[in-house]
Amino acid sequence: MYAFEYHRPTSVKEAAGLAGKAEDIKFLAGGHTLLPTMKLRLAGPANLIDLGQIAELRGIERSGDTVTIGAMMKHAEVANSAEVKEAIPALAEMAELIGDPHVRNRGTIGGSIANNDPSADYPAACLALNATIITNQRKIAADDFFQGIFTTALEEGEIITQVSFKVPSQAAYTKFRNPASRYALVGVFVAKHASGVRVAVTGAGSSGVFRVTDMERALSGNFAAEALEGVTVAESEMNSDIHADAAYRAHLVGVMARRAVQAAVARG
């Protein structure tokens, strides 16, 4: 790891101030993506700003049809939250599927979303649950936030403070894990809202997380797995690597989507 200067602010304002002043900064959340990257010397920030002591980045709150989660909430905290389990059980289940118990005790929702790994789980939840990403500067709709592999709408020095999810009437997430890395080979989050159905896919797309509008249209008419018969995603837009080729991933998207709808319907 290259040397860096370490900062431990206690408020978002102080963190943003540091980010404005210091050169070549990175924010540190759970560190479960950033620290491995720094060990490999793929990242070498001169200044590391630890968000771990900022109380205002914590907390989970339900109000009306939204659940708002602080950026520094760990995956295990979301998975075990009574509010999340009650309002959006599919989101708690998704958090429980991330990595392993130790990863879930450190990794955070804010870090996962800021990182936008093409195989990460939270980006699919954000799209399907029509989330709003709240930063220290503005509110960004999930549809505008994820802009391709490891790319988001965040500006330099901008801090995610909260993520606000719309409570659906029915939802489920199904994940086909890469057995070695535990990331999604393909993950599909399906959610039925008063405004329509949303289907989001992670792990599969060659440009990262995406919505499948053909499936959304089919399910808005009839929220049942049968409605997806014959609805496919284009192989040409799928990722291909040593773990799975594009044809296999395209096939899995269909299978996982049908299973997600079945699970959502079964939950009622």
Place this chain on the structure above:
Amino acid sequence: MTTVSLTVNGQSVTADVDPRTLLVQFLRDNLRLTGTHVGCDTSQCGACVVHLNGQAVKSCTTLAVQANASVITTIEGISQGGELHPMQAAFREHHGLQCGYCTPGMIMSAIDIVNRKGNTLDEQTIRAELEGNLCRCTGYHNIVKAVAAGAQGMAQTPLQQAAE
């Protein structure tokens, strides 16, 4: 240099460290607590698992400075008065190790599983919960048996659990 103050196995420790010092390096090199192992250094294997404020974490993927003001328990901190912790005793009894490299992490993870899931653990739960711990030797079978027995053993010694 950055100052860190934390409690390790019940003892307060304060030290000046280079901020890039990993928690596992701090434990092994500064405090000479070499029971915590580095198996992969890439966040996969769980040989480095310790408890940070009562939760199992990979100490190779945590900076020592992130652990400031926290309470750490390592494999050296779980036996009491020369008596093995019930989970350690179960690993010995059920031959849950061969080379022993993964064992400190396995045991710290196993205690964390019991703290979260209780004393009666079925095989499926144990296997799923051990997802973040790799063993190159045993084939896991005896580890799973040891964790189930250790979980039962922990129910019989509530004092040892409370000590954490």
